[in-house]
Amino acid sequence: MNIADQVYSAADSATQDRAQTIRDQLRDAIVDRRLAPGTKLSEGEVGTLFDVSRTVARAALQMLSFEGLVRTERNRGAFVANPSPEEARQVFASRRLIEPGIAIAACGRVTAADIVAFRAQLDEEGRFIAERGPHARRSEIKASGDFHLLLASVAGNAILQRFMEELVARSSLVIALYGRSGASACGHSEHTGIVGALESRDSGLASRLMLHHIDHIEADLDLRVRAGPALREALNF
Amino acid sequence: MNIADQVYSAADSATQDRAQTIRDQLRDAIVDRRLAPGTKLSEGEVGTLFDVSRTVARAALQMLSFEGLVRTERNRGAFVANPSPEEARQVFASRRLIEPGIAIAACGRVTAADIVAFRAQLDEEGRFIAERGPHARRSEIKASGDFHLLLASVAGNAILQRFMEELVARSSLVIALYGRSGASACGHSEHTGIVGALESRDSGLASRLMLHHIDHIEADLDLRVRAGPALREALNF
DNA sequence: TGCACAAAAATCGTATGCAATCTTTTTTGC
DNA sequence: GCAAAAAAGATTGCATACGATTTTTGTGCA
DSSP states (O other), rough: OOOOOGGGGGGGGGGHHHHEEEEEHHHHHTTTTSSSSTEOOOOHHHHHTTTOHHHHHHHHHHHHHHHHHHHHETTTTTEOOOOHHHHHHHHHHHHHHHHHHHHHHHTTTTTHHHHHHHHHHHHHHHHHHHSSHHHHHHHHHHHHHHHHHHHHHHHTTTHHHHHHHHHHHHHHHHHHHHSSSSTHHHHHHHHHHHHHHHTTOOOOHHHHHHHHHHHHHHBOOOOOOOOOOHHHHHHHO | OOTTTTGSSSGGGGGOOOHHOOOOHHHHHHHHHHSOOTTEOOOOHHHHTTTTOOHHHHHHHHHHHHHTTTETTTTTTTEEEEOHHHHHHHHHHHHHHHHHHHHHHHHOOOHHHHHHHHHHHHHHHHHHHHSSHHHHHHHHHHHHHHHHHHHHHHHTTTHHHHHHHHHHHHHHHHHHHOOOTTTTHHHHHHHHHHHHHHHHTTTTHHHHHHHHHHHHHHBBBSSSSOOOOOHHHHOOO
């Protein structure tokens, strides 16, 4: 487990909680699949890696458990979540409800500076798509998620923004698990289209594009159950 | 602070976490306004009241902090949330996005047993509306929230259900803070209408009724800022 | 060899202790 | 008498300790 690559990257803003820093690092590692689903995250190990006591490590794991990225079992420990196809469908059903509305709200509040940020984000995405290999693919998933988070922040609703943070993180897990490598590039062009709609303040178009975009992402998944649940459980542990 | 009235009401299912039990009790107390916004919830006090160590009390407070019912300040402690009008608007904006979709989903999955449960819930609401006094009003707010939670559970999406739990809890806080006592009774008839739409599986109607219902709840609030922010802050502490 | 059972190790749940930080009260200087 | 500084008190942040539970290892017996 090589999580703590740059443990102190965010430690300059050390005024904040250490547990939160650890949570962020672990979340990145999970979303990037440096930590595979089902991996055990023992409190002691996490604490040692980040050089904190179990108390702090436990708090970080509790946070991740709330976000659905980690599943905790009493007296057994915490494990990286292993979302079922049903869970995956629920994640995308939730996004279908929320994100078109976020797109509409963003249309009403987007500034020129935001557009610049969106363009930079799109460039970043394009860079990773050009590359090949598993590392680039992970970065691509992450960048794609960041686009949606940027949109949520522009929409200006802190509650929805937090919901989206959770949904995007879980989506990344789902995509990494069930994604067919194929059509992820088409997501980039769809993002570009959404930014265009934002720029022209066309909320109806932005909403429609977003809905289609989510449909496309989900359509790219292979959510058929691969084996009987019992076997599945057995293989995952 | 007389929270721990029936601490051991849920202790029979003691297989579960104690922190979770405490969280539930505190949440009920906050939603019922037995704990007023701004009230300090010190770890030591909570621990003493529920007869657990600060460790457990702290975990419960952390959970409530995630749900937005409690605000924690570093090195200062936890306080019952005091949502601003802006926060209140965001809560209802979020509900407007999510709940019509939940109503539609519920239409596709509602069973006869569910309808029976809804009827029982409506009866319960009616009972509190008939009564008067502050206690009945709190119970009324709670029962009204329970209706929405029941709907969310019928919709069958665990993620949205959790989001709704948070939104309903925060709504109860907001209503208690900014509600004009007037039109809460009309909510009951709207609930009845929604159940009717569910029964006839009319998802379009259910969705529309829900949207109007949320609009009505928010319209019943007085979200004008009462004083300058500085003074407001000063008064709240 | 394979299985059942017991001992050992690992891990979690929780309580408690200490240092750091914040708040309040007291003291001191003007 | 009042403002500012200093001390006392309270509360949080974090680490550590210990009992409880789970998992693993080891051993005897069929």
